[in-house]
Amino acid sequence: MTSAATTVSLPVLDLSRLAGSDSDAEAFRVDLREATHNYGFFYLTGHGVPAHLIERVMATSRAFFALPEADKMAIENLQSPHFRGYTRVGGELTKGVVDWREQIDIGPERDAVPRDASTPDFMRLEGPNQWPSALPELQEVMTQWRDELNSVALRLMQAWALSLGADEHIFDEAFADKPFTLIKIVRYPGKSDPEPQQGVGAHKDSGVLTLLFVEPGKDGLQVEKDGDWIDAPPLDGAFVVNIGELLEVATDGYLKATVHRVISPLIGEDRISIPFFFGPALDATIPLLELPDTLHAPGITVDPENPIFTTYGENALKSRLRAHPDVAAIHHSDL
Template identity: 50%
Template sequence: MAEAGLPILDLQDFINGSATQRLAFVHALRETAHGVGFLYLRGVGLTPRHEQDVFALGRRFFALPQADKDALRMENSPHFRGYTHEGGEITRGEQDWREQFDVGAERPALEVAAHDPAWKRLQGPNQWPAALPELKPSILHVQATLTDAARHLLRALALALGQPEHQFDAAFADTPVQHVKLIRYPGRAQSQSQQGVGAHKDSGCLTFVLQETQKGLQVHYQGRWIDAPPIPGTVVFNLGEVLEILTDGFLRATLHRVVSPDSGQDRLSLAFFLSPRLDASLPFLTLPPQLAVLARGVERDPRNPLVPHTGENLLKGRLRSHLDVARRFYADVLAVQGTGLNGPSSAYD
């Protein structure tokens, strides 16, 4: 257990362990995913050198001239890729005080006809800084490594839920939604808002968070906020809304937030989110009776409806978090839905 009370599991116990180790991992994962919904994870395949390199490059990126970063503004991308300045993302109607660089899978844009659903616009190319070409292979390496780790975790979760081990394989095959967010949180005075990121649930399935050295991530559990500080050799892992829906709340996507560091400091993190293919709508799971009786139902918030279809659920979060992109590229969607963009969003770490 970590000092904060969050468990520490080793994914290698499931991937390469004995039958006893695999069973113990699945049992611990089920208990944690049903309970606090957050844990520290070792053995995901990233070396300390990989993490050091990506954070060093992240610092170089955020130190680029503002004009270089603004040339990559997310507002240029209908796919929600690129740079966002401090205060450019919204959670619970308040500005998040961080600058960030969003990267998805390296795939071409889908052909979208006039009658096609708007979520098809989410796939498309990334924007990369010409002044820092080393950033692209570093981020894509992290993305590929954590995607592989996530596929193993999905198999462990399937077993934990009393399902066939390969229950989720098809939905995550070929073109799952991969999303990396490289983030810098500037320090703020105590007299200012401390919202690095406001309290939210993640809208996909699985989330991994790499933290450099500065704490700030907090998890809401049993009525209080628990710190989840960096622990060398681990990533933080948590569940998204989709798995809460599919299990009728046996699994719970947990509220979490990031508190701004003190003035004169900053915090770097890298969050990775994996969701099924954009067109996937996962079926509700029939849990074994001993688990079904523990299902708590899906948390209902009229300001933040949960949707089982991947593309629809992800688009909901993007539109509410990035109003500049929404207004530029999704005005037709906003016109149909009404504005409705002031409630809590499914933001990211």
């Protein structure tokens, strides 16, 4: 794979077309299917998330990273068996290599699940978040953000189902009760190396789909396509959407989870990025679709070092344990 990015652009899809005429809605679903078959990534406009909420989310995220170090470290993720809270720069790994970023991880606000011999290991991920007492508005604004993006993600899942010849609501049951979402508020600080370094290493997402909002004017995301890297700079007001490994499983590889990475900014710059990972309940099994004869599925990607499980919680736990071995050592040494 070459290191330089090509000039190919990702597709741009307008979600508001779903509310138009029948022909507009059908055309959107075809474009959605083809974009995620050919690229696994696209830009989403017309999503209906209010501009004032986007502005507030970005401002509050900036305010969090501007807090004194002691206020951020008060909610360090090492204190959470559920992998929630603040991770210092260099505190997360991708494929064993340090990512140059700081972040806060926010999941669904729930009680921890009591454990006994019959409780699956992945249920350890359920539990409360850690919120900074120095910035109480963070909880309110990120709860609104999660609700808005849940709605967008469900509309996309129903559109995908129809585009693949399935019932519109085939995915609903897996997401209806206790969907497991993850919001990461990420800051990539500038680095003084002569060449840009790894903000996030090359990887695939383990869930179903990701909605990513990036600070306007801040490049860094790259998507793998046919052995090359495609730059995916932020598009004003749009989300970058990509599918995860579970949607690849559901379609027997017709839709592909795509490798992507983030390049760190150089010294004097930084970048705020907010991915929203949409997943079903931890104990849910993703439905396997029977595709029309016109769609030829090649089978899922086989990687002995990265097995893909049909139960979402197994994928999520695998991802958390690998990314945060320090949290795993403190709270989950038996795993």
